[in-house]
Amino acid sequence: MHRGIYPGRFQPFHLGHLNVVKWGLERLDELVILIGSAQESHTLSNPFTAGERIEMIRRAMREEGISGDRYYLVPIPDILMNNVWAYHVKMYVPSFEAVIARNPLVLRLFKEAGSEILVPPSFNREKYNSTLIRKYMITGEEWEGLVPSEVSSFIKSIKGDERLREIVGTDKR
Amino acid sequence: MHRGIYPGRFQPFHLGHLNVVKWGLERLDELVILIGSAQESHTLSNPFTAGERIEMIRRAMREEGISGDRYYLVPIPDILMNNVWAYHVKMYVPSFEAVIARNPLVLRLFKEAGSEILVPPSFNREKYNSTLIRKYMITGEEWEGLVPSEVSSFIKSIKGDERLREIVGTDKR
Amino acid sequence: MHRGIYPGRFQPFHLGHLNVVKWGLERLDELVILIGSAQESHTLSNPFTAGERIEMIRRAMREEGISGDRYYLVPIPDILMNNVWAYHVKMYVPSFEAVIARNPLVLRLFKEAGSEILVPPSFNREKYNSTLIRKYMITGEEWEGLVPSEVSSFIKSIKGDERLREIVGTDKR
Amino acid sequence: MHRGIYPGRFQPFHLGHLNVVKWGLERLDELVILIGSAQESHTLSNPFTAGERIEMIRRAMREEGISGDRYYLVPIPDILMNNVWAYHVKMYVPSFEAVIARNPLVLRLFKEAGSEILVPPSFNREKYNSTLIRKYMITGEEWEGLVPSEVSSFIKSIKGDERLREIVGTDKR
Amino acid sequence: MHRGIYPGRFQPFHLGHLNVVKWGLERLDELVILIGSAQESHTLSNPFTAGERIEMIRRAMREEGISGDRYYLVPIPDILMNNVWAYHVKMYVPSFEAVIARNPLVLRLFKEAGSEILVPPSFNREKYNSTLIRKYMITGEEWEGLVPSEVSSFIKSIKGDERLREIVGTDKR
Amino acid sequence: MHRGIYPGRFQPFHLGHLNVVKWGLERLDELVILIGSAQESHTLSNPFTAGERIEMIRRAMREEGISGDRYYLVPIPDILMNNVWAYHVKMYVPSFEAVIARNPLVLRLFKEAGSEILVPPSFNREKYNSTLIRKYMITGEEWEGLVPSEVSSFIKSIKGDERLREIVGTDKR
Incomplete structure (x- = not known):
């Protein structure tokens, strides 16, 4: 059994993420799709709850015909201690050998913790980019084509784009 | 779509738990199988990490032929504020209507939060009981027949029973 | 202006507490009536939320004709560092000179922090005792006469005694 | 009984806040005047402790002849989980139906939690503005006329404006 | 350079601890003498602050003529996640190869984290025992001979034994 | 005995810091050299763990011939409550009278807590500056001459400068 983890915040889960998942599988x-910053929601950077992110990824997987037996969806809260983070992850997920990541800090921390590193291709990162997608949701530009169609219909069903527009301009609670 | 959650600590996942899962499905x-006290491990009450509990449940499900598309495995850390707990859960999991539980506090908190309650039959609770199983692991009595066979072989593969015996007598770190 | 604090958990607020308040005034x-362990509720030792405790004390005060301008009701969460606790309190409340307490640890910590100590008489502590009152709520014995009548009617209006009976037997979530 | 909450940080409490309180009453x-970010003090954005904010609001209320029986002053620490925040508030305060707020995030979170929303008029928000008042305290411009006179005399008695000037330029502890 | 850590709570530091330190050196x-539960003080199990424990150990070392260049005194707060604890320790102290411990959980966690284990002889554990020493401080029995003489004079100078007697009978704050 | 504390983050410990230590001694x-933000590492502002900072300071002290009996190295995690911070420090370190600091907030908080303040000369702060040194590590400019030679060789032995370059560009985990 060769198992790996793929950490991200998935705010929201887009076609670039989906390509990494397929590449990994x-x-x-x-x-193990590791949903980071699980405690966050309703902010400009993290609009969706962990539960909503679990649901959107599951729907995208079904749409692609990827069986629920091939992957895990694990939310994990932030720990705020970088040197301990990789071990915090190890506590939350089934044992794994490989880590799929491009973020230099994530790579560094798992390298120090002895994991095998898999760097996926960039899959058009300029286009498929969560920050950009959230920006389009706010400005009203077309974002639906950048995510799996099940994700866009789910976000609309919970009025997630409306939520984002609503909290724009909230300085600080 | 009618979705429910089943909260527990699953230290370890036993045949009583499995019966509840089947009854729920x-x-x-x-x-959503909600794995509570996710931050705990290596104690007499909580010997297994969240990741190990995820893995043992997944194996038990496969053994039973239950598809990964019918259920979710979500670890959740303790929050230590009962009045907020049910909403903390709602943040971590896909939206749900029903809660499967027998614990009076859990029932109470979800009732107050507006969830539908499903009380499962007891499924021989005196026999299938995590506290008892952990005790048998320590004393060396037969415990393997009380859990799915995939769970007992997994626990042995990680020497989980040995771990428990080793930490007996640890007063306090 | 001579101001003092009176720390307690007030689970629930009873006639002994009321006598201390009057003695203090x-x-x-x-x-400043300081409502400790504010994050706790729905347990056998701490059945009521901070908000419920604020409300029951306010009602008891009105019943006694004590003006809201003579006192403050301040909830404070636990900090789990005894050596810092008195300073944590100082951050949460208007400046004060005196502390009303009988608990030896509370006395010790505020003495070290330079506060004046006022030890109230015991006001029949064996009878007016929160632990005992919670026990009577569970067993169904008469408890209503041990608290201000506004407190007993408030607790009944929120079915607080029923809540306590319901969570009895809850081992651990 | 129709009860509402008014959340804010009140750094410091100014004439705009006072107008909202009167409008609400x-x-x-x-x-319930809910004093947020209660754990913060001695920073440029949050110079005053929760206790100092309680005291300045109480004094402003007395100055206005508003009885302590009409309102509550409840400090609440941050919880850093937006999806749970409205329920955290509910735990800390007496039960309420309405929320007075203009901040879009606060409105959103309480709407999702089922509260009635009251949006007050803006009361000259460009002029009565905490950020601006703190800036004037630092630069030495006239700020005293923007707050109730009891608030300005209280702040001067604790040398709060001097504190703010002193910590300017503190990059990070 | 061969470096090791010696974890303990040292409530208080006694002659058994001193023998372990000498054996280790x-x-x-x-x-690295690692002072655990650093956030605790003023309780029956943890009467002394981390700072007081640092000072008593330093004095005992000087009394023994052990140079400050041979050891480190590092306080560390609890983290409440056993599976991460050993890595939390690694973050707080200079890099080390060996761990001196007798506690089974500590041994287990550092073994899993890849450290070399050194189990010291028991050095009359029945006699030199922190729990017993704290009990003697309360009952007034002779305890001074069980700790280095610099430790007993330090504890008396801060009236540490009196503090312990004072907080006896404190049920719970 | 006249004892003082010198708080800092020491990311890394440079010749300016060393001059303050000598001036203090x-x-x-x-x-007591107090190593703040002990929980942080692997970020652009806080690249080194608490343990690495302890080790680099100890080496610098040895290089200078300063005996380990003259100073303490105490790591302390952040507490995020300014009004309590000085008391949190007092819990972690041996009792002290004086504080060496130039940071206005630190000065303010310890003044309020009753400590004696020692403001050291600036020792060429424009040149010996941690922010600048970290920048040079990233850009590849000469930084080695700005820190004690034992510190530069230690940082190189753990490839600390390489770590910093590696995490540049990490937006946010």
């Missing part, structure tokens, strides 16, 4: 038996 | 479209 | 210009 | 029987 | 170049 | 019998 070609190389690994099982993939 | 007959009544619901999807079940 | 004879000696001080203003009294 | 015309519409409600009782008002 | 014969085997290692440098020793 | 001329005025005090013992100095």
Whole structure:
């Protein structure tokens, strides 16, 4: 059994993320999709709850015909101690050998913790980019084509784009 | 879609838990198995990490032929504020209508939060009981027959029973 | 202006507490009633939320004709660092000179922090005792006469005694 | 009984805040003034402790002849989980139906939690503005006329404006 | 350079602890004395602050003629996640190879984290025992001979034994 | 015995810091070097763990011939409550009279807590500046001459400058 983790915040889960998942599943038996900053929601950077992110990813997987037996969806809250973070992750997920990541800090921390590193191709990162997608949700530009269609219909069903527009301009609670 | 959650600590996941899961899946479209006290491990009451509990439940499900598309495995850390707990859960999991529980506090908190309550039959609770199983692991009595066979072989593969015996007598760190 | 604080958990606020408040208001210009363990509720030791405790004390005060301008009701969460606790309190309340307490640890910590100590008479502590009152709520014995009548009618209006009976037997979530 | 809450940081409490309180008390029987970010003090954005804010508001209320029986002053620490925040508030305060707020995030979170929303008029928000008042305290411009006179004399008695000037330029502890 | 850590709570530091330190310094170049539960004080199990424990150990070392260049005194707060604890320790102290411990949980956690284990002889554990020493302080029995003489004079100078007697009978704050 | 504390983050410990330590040791019998933000590491502002900072300071002290009996190295995590911070420090370190600091907030908080203040000369603060040194590590400019030679060789031995370059560009985990 060759298992790996794929950490991200998935705010929201887009087609770039989906490509990384598929790329990972070609190389690994099982993939743990690790949903970071699980305690956050209703902010400009983190509009969706962990539960909403679990649901949007599950729907995207079904749409793609990826069986629930190939992956895990694990939310994890922030711990605010970088040197301990990789071990915090290890506590929350089934044992794994590989880490899929491009973020230099994530790579560094898992390298120090002895994990195998898999760097995926960039899959058009300029286009498929969560920060940009959230910006389009606010300005009203087309964002639906950048995410799996099940994700865009889910976000609309919970009025997630409206939520984002509503909290724009909130300086600080 | 009728979705429910089933909260527990699953230290370890035993045949009583499995019966509740099956009972729930007959009544619901999807079940979120909520793994509580996720931050705990290596104690007499909570020997296994959240990740180990995820893995043992997944194996038990496969053994039973239950598809990964019917359920979610979500670890959640303690929050230490009972009045907020049910809403903390709602943040971590996909939206749900029903809660499967027998614990009076859990029932009370979700009732106050407006959830539908499903009380499962007891499924021989005196026999299938996590506290008892952990005790048998320590004393060396037969415990393997009380859990799904995939769970007992997983626990042995990680030497989980040995871990428990080793930390007996640890007063306090 | 001579101001003092009176720390307690007030689970629930009873006639002994009320006597201490009156005793304090004879000696001080203003009294801060400090509601400790504010994050706790729905347990056998701490059944009521901070908000419920604020409300029951306010009602008891009105019943006694004590003006809201003579006292403050301030909830404070636990901090779990005894050596810092008295300073944590100082941050949460208007400046004060005196502390009303009988608990030896509370006395010790405020003495070290330089406060004046006022030890009230015991006011029949064996009878007016929160632990005992919670026990009577569970067993169904008469408890209503041990608290101000506004407190007993408030607790009944929120079914607080029923809540306590319901969570009895809850081992641990 | 129609009760509402009015959340804010009140750094410091100014004439705009006072107008909202009066506006609220015309519409409600009782008002809970909720003092947020209670754990903060001695920073440029949050110079005053929760206790100092309680005291300045109490003094302003007395100056206005508003009885302590019409309102509550409740400090509450941050919880850093937006989706749970409205329920955290509910735990800390007496039960309420209405929320007075203009901040879009606060409105959103309480709407989702089922509260009635009261949006007050802006009361010359460009002029009565905490950020601006703190800036004037630092630069030495006239700020005293923007707050109730009891607030300005209280701040001067604790040398609060001097504190603010002293910590200017503190990059980070 | 061969460096090791010696974790303990040292409530108080006694002659058994001193013997372990000497035993360790014969085997290692440098020793990190790790003062656990650093956030605790003023309780029956943890009467002394981290700072007081640092000071008593330093005095005992000087009394023994052990140079400050051979050891480190590092306080560390609890983290409440056993699976991460050993890595939390690694973050707080200079890099080390060996761990001196007898507590089974501590041994287990550091073994899993890849450290070398050194189990010291018991050094008359029945006699030199912190729990017993704290009990003697309360009952007034002779305890001074069980700790280094610099420790007993330090504890008396801060009236530490009196503090312990004072907080006896404090049920719970 | 005249003892003082010198708080800082020491990211990294440079020649300016060393000059302050020497200046302090001329005025005090013992100095507690307090290593703040102990929980942080692997960020652009806080690249080194508390343990690495302890080790680099110890090496610098040895290089200077300063005996380990003259000073203490105490890491302390952030507490996020300014009004309580000085008392949190007092809990972690041996009792002290004086504080060496230039940061206005630190000065203010310890003045309010009753400590004696020692303001050291600036020792060429424009040149010996941690922010600048971290910047040079990233850009590859000469930084080695700005820190004690034992510190530069230690940082190189753990590849600390490489770590910093590696995490540049990490937006946010």
